[in-house]
Amino acid sequence: MALKFKCAKCGGDIVVKFLRAGEKAKCRKCGTENAVPSNAPEITNEQAEAYAKPAAKSKDDKTAPAPLSCVTCRHFEDGEDDAGKCHRYPPDNYEYPIVTDADWCGEYVVKN
Numbered sequence: 001m002a003l004k005f006k007c008a009k010c011g012g013d014i015v016v017k018f019l020r021a022g023e024k025a026k027c028r029k030c031g032t033e034n035a036v037p038s039n040a041p042e043i044t045n046e047q048a049e050a051y052a053k054p055a056a057k058s059k060d061d062k063t064a065p066a067p068l069s070c071v072t073c074r075h076f077e078d079g080e081d082d083a084g085k086c087h088r089y090p091p092d093n094y095e096y097p098i099v100t101d102a103d104w105c106g107e108y109v110v111k112n
Helices: 045-052
Strands: 002-006 013-016 024-026 033-035 076-078 083-086 098-100
Touching (some): 002 045
Antiparallel strands (some): 002 013
16 A cells, blocks of 8 residues: 655655654655655545656657666666566565666655
8 A cells, every 4th residue: 555645845646665753754856855744644646646646748758767667766676577676774574675667765866
């Protein structure tokens, strides 16, 4: 399950899949760090993936940047089948979480 809440600064939706209440998530719209509220409602992973997908763009739009996603994050380690492991935090159960291009933790850092 994922959590959904509003950014305190711009009111944009923030959806996180791997963070818990009290941990920081960065707003994709304005960049403000927000603490995940303890009363954030849970949403399904399918609903969370819908928020992570970039908006459709026209064929003529060649200036749009690559979407922010786990696959383009510096914490992402490639795996198989367009999936990999997030190395942002140490694993709880001796396994790093498996993530895909549709996942988003809110702590994206550009790969160097």
